[in-house]
Amino acid sequence: MKRRDFLKAAGGGALVAATTSGTAQARPNKEPPANAVGMLYDSTLCVGCQACMTECKKINGMPPEQAFGDDMWDSPADLSEKTLNIIKLYRDGDGSVKDRETDGFAFVKRHCQHCVDAGCVSVCPVTAMRKDAKTGIVTHHEDVCIGCRYCVYACPYNVPKYEFSKADGQIRKCQFCNQAGVERIDQGLLPGCVEVCPTGASLFGTYSDLKAEAERRVALQPGENTVYPRGMLNPGSGGYAQPGLPPHEKPAPQYQPEVFGDADDSGGTQVLHIAAVPFQKLGLPDLPERSFAARSETVQHTIYGGAVLPIAALAGLVYAARRSTVGKQEGDDSTGGQQS
Ligand code: SF4
Ligand code: SF4
Ligand code: SF4
DSSP, X not given: OOHHHHHHHHHHHHHHHHHHHOOOOOOOXXXXXXXXXXXXEETTTOOXXXXXXXXXXXXXXXXXXXXXXXXXXXXXXXXXXXXXXXXXXXXXXXXXXXXXXXXXEEEEEESOOOBTTOHHHHHXXXXXXXXXXXXXXXXXXXXXXXXXXXXXXXXXXXXXXXXXXXXXXXXXXXXXXXXXXXXXXXXXXXXXXXXXXXXXXXXXXXXXXXXXXXXXXXXSOTTOEEEXXXXXXXXXXXXXXXXXXXXXXXXXXXXXXXXXXXXXXXXXXXXEEEOSSOGGGGTOOOOOSSOHHHHHHHHHHHHHGGGHHHHHXXXXXXXXXXXXXXXXXXXXXXXXXXXX
8 A cells, every 4th residue: 555545544544533533522621639738828928948858858868969069069051969958049139138028038939749649650551659548648659660760751740750860760749748668648747848837837637727817818918917827727627637836927928819729720729838939930830720730531432432543544455455456456356367
């Protein structure tokens, strides 16, 4: 068969399948589990002490990085195979006033967002990335990972990092301190970064409680006195026994009116952010409402649902091959008849 006939036949079959299958539906974004846990990071409470980074390295057995010279202790430039949690700085003009967009500065904490509808989980061909059915925590399981790095490309937050420095490299990312051998959440402990945070800028709780707390804060009037919990918000909520730490009280800043990580941020994330500076200025991406997982799975299921398209494409090829072969055979037969 000529190449043009081959492509026509395969394309014809595919077209038939695409127009006749019609069974695939656009899937909506997923919902978090009823007792999902999460973290609220309040940028206005963060003092940039980096205690959370140090504790994260201790818990995960990771070495310091010297991205800015040997005379600095731990000074990573970004998330990496050795740094699963980083405090970054926004700075404008003379950077003199905290939590101000112009001529000010602000902190932002970056680690895995533990997405509600996680792209990394959706693309992993061997279920090495998993979302826990109870907590909603997204963990990576290196015992089954094949190192394809699909998760790296599917993450809209640029979180999973591959250990290129090792011959048998693995994916590294924040596991919410609940991976095999650590299991702080299962043991009723706080995530390490929350436990050491002196101001409550990193706060643990159930996803629904944290969302309500974030919405409460962004609705406060600037200067209004309010209580800021530390450790776990509403200890015991959702059946989690993590401790609350003594709260503190202070006047509210001028918050941005939205919560980053709401459902309209690509399906939402179990790590929520609130801040006084616009989120995009802090380096958080502006994402569409539908999660990447929902969009890509809809496309895949439309194309491959019930294997209709591959079967129809094959049928088209068989038909074209048969037509071309039969025509040739008939020609051969008549030639043979003339010779005898
Ligand atoms: S932030 Fe990235 S690595 Fe973390 S759950 Fe979401 S998609 Fe996965
Ligand atoms: S939850 Fe644990 S692994 Fe994640 S950033 Fe905090 S300390 Fe690090
Ligand atoms: S420990 Fe808390 S205050 Fe200190 S840098 Fe981390 S989030 Fe900010």
